[in-house]
Amino acid sequence: MPQIVPVILCGGSGTRLWPRSRASKPKPFLPLIGEGSLFEATLDRCSGGDFSSATIVTGAAHLGHVRAQGEGRNLSIIVEPAARNTAPAIALAAARLPHDQIMLICPSDHHIADTKAFAAAATTAAKLAREGWLVAFGIEATRAETGFGYIRRGEPLAGDARRIAQFVEKPDRARAEKYLADGGYFWNGGIFCFTAGRYLKELSRTRPAMAQAVQIAVAHGHVDEECFHPDGNAFAAIVGDSIDYAVMEEAEDAAVVPVSMGWSDIGNWPSLQEARGGGLDGNVTRGPAELVNCRDVMTDSDGPRVSVVGMEDVIVVVDGDEVLVTSHAGAQKVGQLAGAKNQ
Template structure:
């Protein structure tokens, strides 16, 4: 079997999980579900030597110390240090340019997602790799279990062996549209996980974002390796107009395919998502740290010190991190990133 090259994207600040996740210590590097961090779990999902080559991690200078500290004890890998954040399409293009072979199979994974069923993930990877080997640009279509308005969607088209053609990608819908997608049954969540050959991705990027493709090529050509990490040249990279892989490639290409998968996936995008990813008690409460809950249901408590006491609450998150305290309803969890502390810390 041709080995698959995991490409792990480490960026962003996870402000909607403030104050546990902060710009100085963002959510990929924090143990939010279980004892390992989301980044560590992502690495370990891609460690089968019969399936995967060593990983390529794309990160920025602000996160480099965390990558170094958490990557080395788990496996050997290649780290690419972006000169600046330009969204996912240039980050993936850097990795594609640095692959050992032009036709290397790439598996692009965010570093901050949670997957409960690793066996189902591996099965989907095998199908995606087969389609990618045929030249398809493959997205993972996560089984939609609720009418989520915070995710993009994929509508499947004609059947392929191991997957489907993509009929269309849909950006984050309103609630009424999301409900209709769920009832339709042909829509999946776009989880931001992709598979393709490096040369296929670069060809599509050159077709639809030629200036970006050329700037990345120039940045890699003029880059240098220091202490085992690769630093693309800053000047060509600075000229890039940032864009996501979805807008730059996936929504334009005629070669898009999708692999459906149900694997207990969550983007851990806010406190409600984190609550739902953790195991709870009979009342659906999830507690980490010292707490006493009376007549509470669906309450998440996360405290690193002070004891939390709550009575008669439902669907509320209470977070204590150092000298910061957050209290929010689950309905308000999407807005946490708008708080002044979340924006500045």
């Protein structure tokens, strides 16, 4: 019997990819790379082999997209009554599974180019999870990135796996360059593996009120077609927190499985440009476009032709009646635009 249940988290609004990503249809459900959406790509790589049918944790606002893009697949859907971050969302799934069931926690909006490397890392992580470890994927750091958290590796375990010595917050440029030169640090990509019972036990130790509230929400929930709806009052009382803070950073039996798999969180327009790839000039276009004497320019249009002449380090996005023009540095602040916050 397949041994790993993928638990795919579908939340957030992807405001840093405005105007393409909007509250009505955020980043996971858009075809940003290839023909299918990031969510569909996540479902595809978490199927077959050692994987069982997936559990999706999402909010009511995204349920229609999950159903439409997951049509024909045997999915179990949990509808969060409120957004309370990843720790309680994962606990909802864990509380609905057998205690010895291995779970692989996957964001729904990441890009992974090498799906074979992903599957191999999942198999390695599952073996550790069966032994009681709480496992994180350690993404090979390819540059001095200040936008990601890091994992510092500790003593060796089986194979390439390591005990986690420390989770490190997003560093400044100098520290990021030091981590890259050191070679003992990985990016924290937000992919985790453990058994349902091990996760709930650790959450009960570190966040007992959260764990209890989740259990009550599940006990008093109800099933509607293929969806499970936890009790709204019990879940809304939870003080939200991420799995990183609530569980992984406080766990003693935490391990990291290193993996190089062409990973990107597609967290902003420059990261999408990098994931799409370009020619020697670094230019990337989608939709009608003409670029003359340009370098490192990306255009993305859903209709109108975009013409750019003699520019470098520029991103132009056209979506309906909205137009975004930004430099790569400025793209970090796209989420602060009034239009992105009031979609």
